[in-house]
Amino acid sequence: MANVMVEDTTFEDDQLAAMTIEDIVRATRLLDNEIRILKEEMSRTNLELDSYKEKIKENQEKIKLNKQLPYLVGNIVEILEMNPEDEAEEDGANIDLDSQRKGKCVVLKTSTRQTIFLPVVGLVDPDNLKPGDLVGVNKDSYLILDTLPSEYDSRVKAMEVDEKPTEDYNDIGGLEKQASFILWTCSFEAFMIQELVEAIVLPMTHKERFQKLGVRPPKGVLLYGPPGTGKTLMARACAAQTNATFLKLAGPQLVQMFIGDGAKLVRDAFQLAKEKSPCIIFIDEIDAIGTKRFDSEVSGDREVQRTMLELLNQLDGFSSDDRIKVIAATNRADILDPALMRSGRLDRKIEFPHPTEEARARILQIHSRKMNVHPDVNFEELARSTDDFNGAQLKAVCVEAGMLALRRDATEVNHEDFNEGIIQAFSSEYLKFSEKILHPFSRLSPSPGFKLLPEPRLPFRHLYRDDDAVTARTTDDDALSFDLQGNGEGTNDAALSFDML
Numbered sequence: 001m002a003n004v005m006v007e008d009t010t011f012e013d014d015q016l017a018a019m020t021i022e023d024i025v026r027a028t029r030l031l032d033n034e035i036r037i038l039k040e041e042m043s044r045t046n047l048e049l050d051s052y053k054e055k056i057k058e059n060q061e062k063i064k065l066n067k068q069l070p071y072l073v074g075n076i077v078e079i080l081e082m083n084p085e086d087e088a089e090e091d092g093a094n095i096d097l098d099s100q101r102k103g104k105c106v107v108l109k110t111s112t113r114q115t116i117f118l119p120v121v122g123l124v125d126p127d128n129l130k131p132g133d134l135v136g137v138n139k140d141s142y143l144i145l146d147t148l149p150s151e152y153d154s155r156v157k158a159m160e161v162d163e164k165p166t167e168d169y170n171d172i173g174g175l176e177k178q179a180s181f182i183l184w185t186c187s188f189e190a191f192m193i194q195e196l197v198e199a200i201v202l203p204m205t206h207k208e209r210f211q212k213l214g215v216r217p218p219k220g221v222l223l224y225g226p227p228g229t230g231k232t233l234m235a236r237a238c239a240a241q242t243n244a245t246f247l248k249l250a251g252p253q254l255v256q257m258f259i260g261d262g263a264k265l266v267r268d269a270f271q272l273a274k275e276k277s278p279c280i281i282f283i284d285e286i287d288a289i290g291t292k293r294f295d296s297e298v299s300g301d302r303e304v305q306r307t308m309l310e311l312l313n314q315l316d317g318f319s320s321d322d323r324i325k326v327i328a329a330t331n332r333a334d335i336l337d338p339a340l341m342r343s344g345r346l347d348r349k350i351e352f353p354h355p356t357e358e359a360r361a362r363i364l365q366i367h368s369r370k371m372n373v374h375p376d377v378n379f380e381e382l383a384r385s386t387d388d389f390n391g392a393q394l395k396a397v398c399v400e401a402g403m404l405a406l407r408r409d410a411t412e413v414n415h416e417d418f419n420e421g422i423i424q425a426f427s428s429e430y431l432k433f434s435e436k437i438l439h440p441f442s443r444l445s446p447s448p449g450f451k452l453l454p455e456p457r458l459p460f461r462h463l464y465r466d467d468d469a470v471t472a473r474t475t476d477d478d479a480l481s482f483d484l485q486g487n488g489e490g491t492n493d494a495a496l497s498f499d500m501l
Contacts, residue, residue: 071136074108156268161246165236218347220326224333225352228392231329245276251288262307270314277323286328367398397421
């Protein structure tokens with residue numbers, strides 16, 4: 001149905017049929033006039049649009065001219081809200097326009113140690129600014145031209161692990177409790193390590209589970225145990241299962257020469273973790289800064305204690321963040337400060353003991369799974385021959401076995417190669433024993449009836465010490481007794497070396 005609008009009046013087909021020719025001509029002229037007016041309005045609008053575009057282009061050129069580098073670096077001190085209606089209006093012609101502006105104003109301090117008040121912020125939305133932000137300002141007008149990234153110590157930036165670790169939980173063996181595999185039913189199925197995953201991974205990947213139960217997950221985990229038992233490997237595998245940022249710190253890194261430098265490193269590390277949250281911070285050898293506090297007149301000891309206090313503050317202070325998880329590892333959990341071990345900081349403690357016989361067999365299989373191993377290799381027998389070996393030593397056994405097979409130009413690694421690899425690993429341990437125990441005792445007089453044996457091929461498995469003698473036994477139950485009734489420097493060196501072992 002056709003409609004005709006004339007002076008806000010709609011005419012339908014029936015009405016048009018009832019109109020005379022003069023009425024139709026008059027309505028047509030009105031429509032023509034309206035079309036002409038609309039065309040003139042559109043032409044005027046296009047001219048205004050072109051004028052605005054020209055002004056925008058000119059302003060962009062001015063902005064480009066004013067934004068020429070270098071900027072002057074400034075620091076936001078305070079953001080003020082201006083309300084000119086609250087103040088009495090000024091009379092007369094001399095009216096300060098800046099005082100009549102509404103909105104937010106900024107107080108900033110420049111790198112030239114000048115404090116500037118800006119009634120007009122500049123090119124940055126003041127709602128996106130907060131005290132402490134770094135900004136780039138014009139060196140003449142001091143208008144804020146751009147925001148700058150947060151400033152961090154270069155040593156802290158180097159702590160971020162850019163490449164995601166490739167280890168997974170299948171690379172970990174011999175941790176029955178720590179590596180007990182459980183299956184979580186959710187949008188995807190994955191095997192996870194129970195002890196560490198519950199505290200670190202699940203709060204990041206399945207946060208809704210904790211919210212549904214009203215449970216607050218642990219803030220940190222302490223991994224402790226002898227060297228070579230897989231603490232760092234567990235942390236890398238945990239980081240590989242999440243999309244979180246991974247920061248790796250070493251305890252000795254935080255021990256600095258200048259006062260406050262170590263605490264600043266800790267503060268910057270947690271600030272970087274908060275910016276890149278969710279984040280996992282792994283602190284290896286935390287006993288370097290986390291030892292029990294004591295009265296000391298040495299400035300270095302006090303600085304280490306101040307660094308630990310900053311770590312305690314970051315773990316559960318006013319600025320703590322639940323999206324940041326901390327994994328700490330140490331070989332000496334007995335010397336850590338109780339304040340660091342209490343609940344609310346490092347809530348969960350996971351022990352990494354020496355692997356059992358079954359665990360040693362599993363570790364040998366893991367490290368040799370990519371090797372061309374002969375089917376007759378008996379890993380259970382090899383595990384019985386590697387008593388008191390840790391994971392790192394078992395890996396060394398596999399490497400030595402492969403090197404021996406390569407030396408004899410073989411295509412497979414057989415059982416004898418692994419036996420020789422165990423002997424090689426034993427030999428490295430024996431060298432350490434020889435340097436610390438046998439060399440000092442070489443200057444002492446042996447016990448009556450004692451005959452000095454040649455250096456055994458295997459290391460000493462058991463050591464016994466009483467008031468007068470030290471007995472070292474090999475796996476063959478051969479005993480070497482050393483008389484401690486020496487004199488002078490030799491006796492002291494021998495006793496000291498035995499204590500060091």
